[in-house]
Amino acid sequence: MTDKKTIFSGIQPSGALTLGNYLGAIKNWTSMQEDYQSIFCVVDLHAITVPKEPKDLRKNTLEVLANYIAAGLDPDKAILFVQSHVPAHAELAWVLDCFAYFGELSRMTQFKDKSQKQVGNINAGLFNYPVLMAADILLYNTDLVPVGEDQRQHLELARDIAQRFNNRFSPTFAVPEPYISKIGAKVMSLQDPTSKMSKSDDNQNSYILLSDDDDTIRRKFKRAVTDSIGVVNYSEDQPGVKNMIDMMAKISGRSVESITEDYLGQGYAKLKEDTAEVVIQEIAPIREEATRLLQDKKYLETIYQKGADRAEAIAMKMLRKVYKKVGFVPRR
Numbered sequence: 180m181t182d183k184k185t186i187f188s189g190i191q192p193s194g195a196l197t198l199g200n201y202l203g204a205i206k207n208w209t210s211m212q213e214d215y216q217s218i219f220c221v222v223d224l225h226a227i228t229v230p231k232e233p234k235d236l237r238k239n240t241l242e243v244l245a246n247y248i249a250a251g252l253d254p255d256k257a258i259l260f261v262q263s264h265v266p267a268h269a270e271l272a273w274v275l276d277c278f279a280y281f282g283e284l285s286r287m288t289q290f291k292d293k294s295q296k297q298v299g300n301i302n303a304g305l306f307n308y309p310v311l312m313a314a315d316i317l318l319y320n321t322d323l324v325p326v327g328e329d330q331r332q333h334l335e336l337a338r339d340i341a342q343r344f345n346n347r348f349s350p351t352f353a354v355p356e357p358y359i360s361k362i363g364a365k366v367m368s369l370q371d372p373t374s375k376m377s378k379s380d381d382n383q384n385s386y387i388l389l390s391d392d393d394d395t396i397r398r399k400f401k402r403a404v405t406d407s408i409g410v411v412n413y414s415e416d417q418p419g420v421k422n423m424i425d426m427m428a429k430i431s432g433r434s435v436e437s438i439t440e441d442y443l444g445q446g447y448a449k450l451k452e453d454t455a456e457v458v459i460q461e462i463a464p465i466r467e468e469a470t471r472l473l474q475d476k477k478y479l480e481t482i483y484q485k486g487a488d489r490a491e492a493i494a495m496k497m498l499r500k501v502y503k504k505v506g507f508v509p510r511r
């Protein structure tokens with residue numbers, strides 16, 4: 180045991196990872212793993228709230244894991260595992276379902292958005308999604324949850340459920356805090372820089388995949404939408420330009436101001452070209468390493484098995500505590 184604080188986060192295996200997943204999430208985690216007891220999950224239970232082809236789900240699950248490792252998450256430091264391998268997640272979710280209200284779940288904006296996108300399939304899993312997420316977090320006495328701004332409401336709900344349970348019984352769950360980094364937390368679409376980069380976008384030019392080859396990345400940046408002002412400035416009025424500067428700042432660790440200064444008197448073409456090169460330098464090695472790891476299924480298997488064993492040891496302790504508090508008779 181350590182006295183380090185615990186962080187927990189996860190990504191759904193619902194398709195190829197984007198530059199947004201990397202800069203907004205995984206890259207931050209790689210530095211956090213040094214200072215925190217770190218647990219990173221591939222949330223496959225969440226992924227099936229949207230219909231999935233089984234073979235794609237299997238492939239995507241291993242891809243997310245391979246990319247975690249390729250991007251620098253260290254299986255000896257962080258616990259890396261697949262959600263469905265630890266049944267305690269689904270089990271705690273059921274208990275927490277009984278402490279979550281229909282009204283509050285109905286107000287979740289992601290539920291409302293996703294319902295609109297699949298009117299013919301507003302399944303109960305989609306509705307209960309945030310409760311499963313609360314279970315993920317609460318099983319590990321998580322202190323901090325590094326997520327994007329879009330997950331803030333789910334985090335609030337996890338906090339409410341934790342407090343409700345603690346008040347009903349006795350202190351059981353740590354009440355988690357969101358950890359939302361500012362710069363580059365949200366990578367915007369290259370085609371519509373006022374909306375988030377998303378792989379579900381119909382226009383493939385709007386996103387960079389971690390699997391994109393160098394020329395594809397150059398081409399997509401070349402076509403990126405900017406504005407007609409024509410002067411490089413870091414401003415909300417120039418979201419396309421701001422997006423490029425944010426990406427560079429996030430990758431290089433330099434300040435937004437000093438990057439903006441570099442482009443005084445330069446056109447957008449140069450900014451786009453340079454951003455493409457900075458991105459390529461950062462993600463090409465990850466792409467190559469992930470490709471290599473995916474050819475070594477045995478290695479990936481040892482990693483996720485070890486991860487699930489470690490996660491389960493922590494999760495089962497919490498689940499037993501919860502079962503006892505609600506009054507379930509222990510099996511032995």
Ligand code: TRP
Pocket residue numbers: 187188189190191222225311312315316324325326330333
């Ligand atoms: N809902 C999160 C997302 O889409 C993924 C997720 C599931 C998660 N469980 C989690 C994130 C627990 C942080 C902690 O992005």
